[in-house]
Amino acid sequence: MTSLAAAATGAIVTGGVLGGDLATPAAADLRQPLVATGSDGQLSPQELASRAATTPVSRSDRRTAADPAKVAALSGDDSPAVSRSENLSDSDPRTIAQALLPEFGFGQDQFACLDPLWMGESGWRVNADNPHSSAYGIPQALPGSKMSSEGADWATNPVTQIRWGLGYIQDRYGTPCGAWSFKQGHGWY
Numbered sequence: 001m002t003s004l005a006a007a008a009t010g011a012i013v014t015g016g017v018l019g020g021d022l023a024t025p026a027a028a029d030l031r032q033p034l035v036a037t038g039s040d041g042q043l044s045p046q047e048l049a050s051r052a053a054t055t056p057v058s059r060s061d062r063r064t065a066a067d068p069a070k071v072a073a074l075s076g077d078d079s080p081a082v083s084r085s086e087n088l089s090d091s092d093p094r095t096i097a098q099a100l101l102p103e104f105g106f107g108q109d110q111f112a113c114l115d116p117l118w119m120g121e122s123g124w125r126v127n128a129d130n131p132h133s134s135a136y137g138i139p140q141a142l143p144g145s146k147m148s149s150e151g152a153d154w155a156t157n158p159v160t161q162i163r164w165g166l167g168y169i170q171d172r173y174g175t176p177c178g179a180w181s182f183k184q185g186h187g188w189y
Contacts (some may be wrong), residue, residue, distance in 0.1 A: 093124045093138055093158040097166070100159075104166045106175060113180035117189065118165070126158045139165025 091099075097118075098111050121140040122128030129136050129144075136144025137154070138161045147154035150164040166176075173179040173189070183189040 091158075093126065093162065096158050097162050100162055100166060101176075103163075104170050106166070106170075110176040112177075114169075114176035117176060117180045117183055120183070121189075126156060126161060137161040137165075139168060141165070141168070 094111075094115065097114060098108065101108060101110055101114075118124055118138055121135075122138050124138055126138055128138065128140065130140060133142055134144065135142040137147060138158060139147075141147045141161075141164060144155065147161055147164040150167070151157060151160035154160050154164065169176055169179045169189075173182055179189045
């Protein structure tokens with residue numbers, strides 16, 4: 001390193017980071033855990049809102065103050081859960097069904113009934129075709145084209161088929177366990 005580069009580096013370190021010119025958290029902030037958790041291991045909405053208002057998130061001077069609407073949403077007890085979206089169409093159909101159960105108001109316990117129901121109907125195969133009745137797909141819609149109400153890709157997309165099938169079960173039997181019980185008594189659903 002040249003003496004000019006060394007001098008410039010020394011000036012930056014001494015005048016900047018080590019010199020204290022940049023805004024840094026107080027010593028008390030450094031002792032505060034990075035993620036404070038409640039008894040259940042999660043931050044409450046009030047704790048999140050409090051942290052957002054008091055803890056610096058960025059050292060950037062271009063950062064604006066927290067959006068009041070976001071802070072208000074975080075401080076309410078009925079704030080919505082954080083969610084993410086994911087393309088499930090390439091996943092195992094059983095995984096897709098488990099992910100979609102809550103969308104129809106079903107708990108995960110309902111999968112214990114849905115699994116044998118659709119295993120018996122189609123073996124969870126998206127292209128299962130009954131040549132005697134024209135029933136098609138994972139839920140064995142009769143005719144298969146009924147599933148077009150859920151999407152134009154009804155013949156090939158397990159997500160579309162499962163959504164249609166769960167809607168059918170909800171409308172006709174209330175729950176997958178209701179459909180499974182009916183099938184056990186009648187041989188069809």
